[in-house]
Amino acid sequence: MTMYIPTLSDVIDAHERIKPHIHRTPVLTSSFINSLAGAELYFKCENFQKAGAFKARGASNAVFGLSDKQAAKGVATHSSGNHGTCLSYAAGQRGIPCTVVMPRTAPQAKKDAVRGYGGKVVECEPSTSSREAVFAEVVAESGAEFVHPYNDPRVIAGQATCSKELIEQVDGLDAVIAPIGGGGMVSGTCLALSNLASHIAIYAAEPEQADDAYRSFKAGHIIADDAPDTVADGLKVPLKDLTWHFVKNHVTDILTASEEEIIDAMKLIWKRMKIVMEPSSAVPLATILKNKDLFAGKRVGVIVTGGNVDLDKLPWQ
Amino acid sequence: MTMYIPTLSDVIDAHERIKPHIHRTPVLTSSFINSLAGAELYFKCENFQKAGAFKARGASNAVFGLSDKQAAKGVATHSSGNHGTCLSYAAGQRGIPCTVVMPRTAPQAKKDAVRGYGGKVVECEPSTSSREAVFAEVVAESGAEFVHPYNDPRVIAGQATCSKELIEQVDGLDAVIAPIGGGGMVSGTCLALSNLASHIAIYAAEPEQADDAYRSFKAGHIIADDAPDTVADGLKVPLKDLTWHFVKNHVTDILTASEEEIIDAMKLIWKRMKIVMEPSSAVPLATILKNKDLFAGKRVGVIVTGGNVDLDKLPWQ
Incomplete structure (x- = not known):
């Protein structure tokens, strides 16, 4: 079966098609978190998206x-x-x-x-x-x-509208970072940025305990995890051929964080930014805070992927 | 001692003076909560304010x-x-x-x-x-x-900038509702709206278990609570002469909610709007949901006063 790789015009069509049904989500900043990170972070808040997620x-x-x-x-x-x-x-x-x-x-x-x-x-x-x-x-x-959750060109073109909006909302980004599970959001980010702003570095952030994308990236072929377990439960699924295509060709690096680092980053965002987001969405900040040299002084877009969390079972409790 | 009552020009001066130091906070909406309430609610998000509160x-x-x-x-x-x-x-x-x-x-x-x-x-x-x-x-x-927390004309003129912004951000409001403790935010709301949009009804929302403002309003003079206890811990303080002046002259009504109603409204906002806010900030929505007839079909501004909450001790746990 030949794989159809979505293009920039698919992204532009997607954005027109979905505009009446989605929010153009806001970009938030925190001077406290910026000073911790030593970088300027722009949080694209898909936790405020319809149904609570970029999906x-x-x-x-x-x-x-x-x-x-x-x-x-x-x-x-x-x-x-x-x-x-x-x-x-x-x-x-x-x-x-x-x-x-x-x-x-x-x-x-x-x-x-x-x-x-x-x-x-x-x-x-x-x-x-x-x-x-x-x-x-x-x-x-x-x-x-x-409609597959991520290994579908229509889905990836749709997710790509998130980074398209982000670069319309924030000038001069040096990098964008998003969590990676199956790779739908990261593939959309690659699709949008490689066409619209190819100088922006793209990072993927993954839990150490579900690091199949990291290991795939290093090995040069897809490796699936065997029953991964992580608090970032949206990120347990493996890459597939279409998302692997984008990750392999356009991602600068994949960074990982421990469970404790993810939970600390999540709580930090809730506390300082006053937003509710999922553990998966905290993985990018966790990796930024442990790789400060990489992002020092940079303007970094951070995709906050979703806000659907069980308020009765928070991971720090 | 003669009491100085702040005026509209104090509010305009205040807004110019503080603009470099505060956020013009966003106004958020939730179609789910609107359908529950049968009204159009515009949440003015002071939980995103500098230091996490309108203060x-x-x-x-x-x-x-x-x-x-x-x-x-x-x-x-x-x-x-x-x-x-x-x-x-x-x-x-x-x-x-x-x-x-x-x-x-x-x-x-x-x-x-x-x-x-x-x-x-x-x-x-x-x-x-x-x-x-x-x-x-x-x-x-x-x-x-x-600098008194609320019984101070400089403080009230500062708080008034919140409702001034709200009516710049949202057209055609029929009512604005804010929580009431000492009355600083409500007084600021009265000061701004009585001068700039006097057709907008002003409601104050208070916990049943700390209903001194409600009882004062009904009695026509200040009544202080004796050691009130409520989850909405920002609202335990009594009215003072300056805030009583505004409440007495400009508030349409004071509505109250039980502890359970406050906690339910708080959790509902966290869950559907993905924002972190204090129990005090949930009292207005709690009172709207129990007084639906009063707000049916109306456009209502809701002041979300702050987001400083202990994430390790959430009231529904």
């Missing part, structure tokens, strides 16, 4: 790019994270069906979030084989369009 | 309005809340001394916050008599200017 961008681009005929059959995905919620949001905006296959063991809050936007949750057993079987059944019955 | 406005106005001669002797206050931190911030901006008298039993985080901006903490025993004695000594020794 509303890619999901909206996929949903609103469908023909009326395909759209009538709906969309489907398997995700117990933000992609499921965001696909449900986007489908609700278009008024079409959305089915999300999720392990029956997934948190109730995640199921409720999908349903809150009008989507349907179909439960599977917590295994890859069950998920694939149940998902195949859903698609066979409904004819729904599969 | 940076009044403190900055007092500090930057001093003559050079007085400023050289510094400023002083007694406050274990945001006013102490914000006065320390403002004094640090001007490069003058600041002393905050605080009970030795005050939370370590509050002492650290004052010191973090360069202020000096002087401890007293946790009693009014000790506080007054220690404070008198500080002022006698240093000649520092006393």
Whole structure:
């Protein structure tokens, strides 16, 4: 199967297509955190995005790019994270069906979030084989369009609109850093910046305990983790061919942080910036604070990927 | 002693004076919360203000309005809340001394916050008599200017800049609601709106368990609570003559909420709006949700007063 690599014009089309359905999120700064880091950090706040995560961008681009005929059959995905919620949001905006296959063991809050936007949750057993079987059944019955959480050119073109906005909002950035799990946001960042501002260095930030992208990057081929465990639960998934293409070709380096560093960075942001964001979103700041030389005096864009966190189970408690 | 009532020109002067030292904070909205409330709510986010609270406005106005001669002797206050931190911030901006008298039993985080901006903490025993004695000594020794947390025309003129900004940022408001403790923010709101947009109704929101302003408003004279206890710890202090003047003359009504309603509203805002704010700041939304008829279909400004909360001791845990 030939892989379609999305282009700058896909990003521009995506931005026009999704503008009515997403927020142009604000960029926040903290003089306290700047003085700690010895750099100027510009936080692009996708935690304020519709449905609480940047994934509303890619999901909206996929949903609103469908023909009326395909759209009538709906969309489907398997995700117990933000992609499921965001696909449900986007489908609700278009008024079409959305089915999300999720392990029956997934948190109730995640199921409720999908349903809150009008989507349907179909439960599977917590295994890859069950998920694939149940998902195949859903698609066979409904004819729904599969929207992969990240390994999909429509999704990556949608995520790319985030960095496109960021460079419209902040002049003279030297670098942009984003967390990496499956690589959707980082691929979008690569797609936007390599075309629009190729002098900006792109860093990916990853938990040490789920460092498959780091090891893949060093090895030169995709390595998947075996059951990684990290507080940054949005970052456990592996790279796939399309995201690997962007990471391999456009990322300057991948930096990692320990669980404690991630939690400390998260708490620091909550405390000083007064924003609620996910553990995954704290990984970039954690890596900046442990690599100060690399960023000293630089103007750095930091993608805050999402704000959907269980307020009853905060990681420092 | 004749009471000086600040005027519109004091507010305009204050705004010019403090602009270099404060943020023009953003106004956020949530379609989910709007649909719950049946109204359009515009949250003025003073949790993003310098030092994490609206009190940076009044403190900055007092500090930057001093003559050079007085400023050289510094400023002083007694406050274990945001006013102490914000006065320390403002004094640090001007490069003058600041002393905050605080009970030795005050939370370590509050002492650290004052010191973090360069202020000096002087401890007293946790009693009014000790506080007054220690404070008198500080002022006698240093000649520092006393800046009261709210019963001070300079402070009220400074707080008034918040609602002045809000009506510049949002057109056509029908009402503005703010929490009430000592009444500094509400008085500032009254001062700004009675002069600039007198058709806007002004509501104050108060915890049931510290409802001295509510009872004062109904009785027609100041009634102080006897040791009130509420999760909204910024709202335990009583009205004073200057704030009572504004409340009595310009407030449409005072609404109250239970502890549970306040905590639920706080958690709702954190969860849906992804912002960190204090329990005190949740009281307005709590009262809106229990008085839906009053606000149905209206455009309502909601002052989010501050974001300084102990992340290790959240009230829903």
